[in-house]
Amino acid sequence: MISDRCARRVSPPRVVAIEDLRRLARAHLPRVVFDYIDGGAEGEVTLAGNRHVFDHVTFRPRHAVAVPAVDPARTVLGTRLALPILLAPVGSSRLFHPRGEEVAAREAGRAGTAYILSTLSGCRLEDVKAGSAGPVWYQLYLAGGRDVARSTIARAAAAGCGALVVTIDTPVAGLRERDVRNGSLPLLSGHLGRMLPFLPQVLARPRWLLAFLRDGGLMRFPNIELPGVGPMPYADVSVALEQATVTWDDFGWIRRAWPGPLVVKGVLTAHDARRAMEEGAQAIVVSNHGARQLDGVAPTLRALPEVAAAVGGRVEILLDGGVRRGSDVVKALCLGARAVLIGRAYAYGLGAAGGAGVARAIDILRTDLVRTMKLLGCPSLDALDCSWVDIPADWADRAT
Numbered sequence: 001m002i003s004d005r006c007a008r009r010v011s012p013p014r015v016v017a018i019e020d021l022r023r024l025a026r027a028h029l030p031r032v033v034f035d036y037i038d039g040g041a042e043g044e045v046t047l048a049g050n051r052h053v054f055d056h057v058t059f060r061p062r063h064a065v066a067v068p069a070v071d072p073a074r075t076v077l078g079t080r081l082a083l084p085i086l087l088a089p090v091g092s093s094r095l096f097h098p099r100g101e102e103v104a105a106r107e108a109g110r111a112g113t114a115y116i117l118s119t120l121s122g123c124r125l126e127d128v129k130a131g132s133a134g135p136v137w138y139q140l141y142l143a144g145g146r147d148v149a150r151s152t153i154a155r156a157a158a159a160g161c162g163a164l165v166v167t168i169d170t171p172v173a174g175l176r177e178r179d180v181r182n183g184s185l186p187l188l189s190g191h192l193g194r195m196l197p198f199l200p201q202v203l204a205r206p207r208w209l210l211a212f213l214r215d216g217g218l219m220r221f222p223n224i225e226l227p228g229v230g231p232m233p234y235a236d237v238s239v240a241l242e243q244a245t246v247t248w249d250d251f252g253w254i255r256r257a258w259p260g261p262l263v264v265k266g267v268l269t270a271h272d273a274r275r276a277m278e279e280g281a282q283a284i285v286v287s288n289h290g291a292r293q294l295d296g297v298a299p300t301l302r303a304l305p306e307v308a309a310a311v312g313g314r315v316e317i318l319l320d321g322g323v324r325r326g327s328d329v330v331k332a333l334c335l336g337a338r339a340v341l342i343g344r345a346y347a348y349g350l351g352a353a354g355g356a357g358v359a360r361a362i363d364i365l366r367t368d369l370v371r372t373m374k375l376l377g378c379p380s381l382d383a384l385d386c387s388w389v390d391i392p393a394d395w396a397d398r399a400t
């Protein structure tokens with residue numbers, strides 16, 4: 001249950017926008033954990049771009065129109081969600097808060113939306129699914145190999161996960177320079193001598209440290225069950241990702257193993273959108289992994305018109321990257337997204353105040369979204385299209 005104290009901690013006037021949750025998360029988490037959430041790859045050029053690109057799209061409101069009520073509900077892959085905002089897969093959420101994935105999924109369910117569980121989760125997928133009243137989808141990496149992935153897919157199907165989300169943009173982990181500078185690898189090594197220089201940042205956050213230790217300390221990955229070993233140890237993960245790159249050739253066996261809807265996450269071009277459709281995707285996620293992989297790729301909102309034109313309404317398009325306001329959601333819907341995913345927006349909330357922080361992040365975005373629709377003079381999400389926005393002139397070039 002969310003305590004009143006936690007709920008108060010994230011109420012106005014302290015928390016008005018997602019940025020306020022970010023500030024609280026920074027104050028509560030050790031630097032190495034906060035920067036793991038907040039940081040991007042290399043020079044963080046795409047990270048900044050994912051945010052700034054929303055400023056380049058401006059609204060064209062229709063004034064003097066009464067919009068007494070706006071229903072933010074939306075059907076995604078046949079499931080009615082209370083709002084067009086899903087919780088993206090965020091690996092290692094258990095580092096941000098005890099049983100972090102279960103807590104975030106529970107809050108998504110309470111808000112009437114879906115939670116996507118990362119392969120790199122510290123909680124068992126069965127527990128996450130059972131703990132949420134809403135839809136839970138499973139995000140797939142092939143870490144641990146194809147046989148291990150096949151058995152996890154069977155577990156996800158048996159547990160009742162509603163869709164399989166295959167991430168295609170992670171042939172290796174991106175270089176997140178903040179993680180290296182903060183000593184994330186030495187800290188994971190368990191070798192005291194190597195950990196020592198980096199320990200002060202952890203000791204400086206005793207409240208977090210106590211909760212982390214009570215939750216069992218550094219978790220393993222219970223959804224990657226290695227034969228003869230058990231759950232994959234944390235430190236092995238980057239090597240494991242590199243050894244098991246997802247390629248288009250994998251989609252044949254994945255489709256045979258998974259009985260439900262298939263989603264391809266990490267599409268940035270018309271080429272990959274067409275390929276994903278050929279491989280049987282029912283939805284694609286326009287995503288650059290929150291700018292954590294290849295730095296220098298397009299901000300996702302910029303890539304959306306090209307992908308939407310290629311898809312031509314044949315499959316559903318979701319978008320993530322930089323969504324921090326309800327107005328960002330509306331802009332993405334205007335340019336062709338059916339819904340968006342949020343990553344950091346709820347991860348900051350989880351780090352700042354557990355379930356109360358996740359609930360507050362969702363509430364901020366829902367309230368923003370409804371207000372934006374009223375200010376626009378648009379009564380329904382279904383009425384949103386590119387006539388409600390202006391886009392920079394050169395954006396049209398690939399959108400045909």
Ligand SMILES: Cc1cc2nc3c(=O)[nH]c(=O)nc-3n(C[C@H](O)[C@H](O)[C@H](O)COP(=O)(O)O)c2cc1C
Pocket residue numbers: 036037038050088089090091092118119120139167265287288289290291292320321322323341342343344345347
């Ligand atoms: C800390 C962190 C961990 C992530 N882990 C995963 C993951 O395990 N699998 C995945 O497909 N995407 C992962 N992502 C990417 C998110 O699913 C999503 O694409 C991204 O966060 C969207 O950008 P935003 O954070 O600006 O909302 C991660 C993102 C963050 C911030």
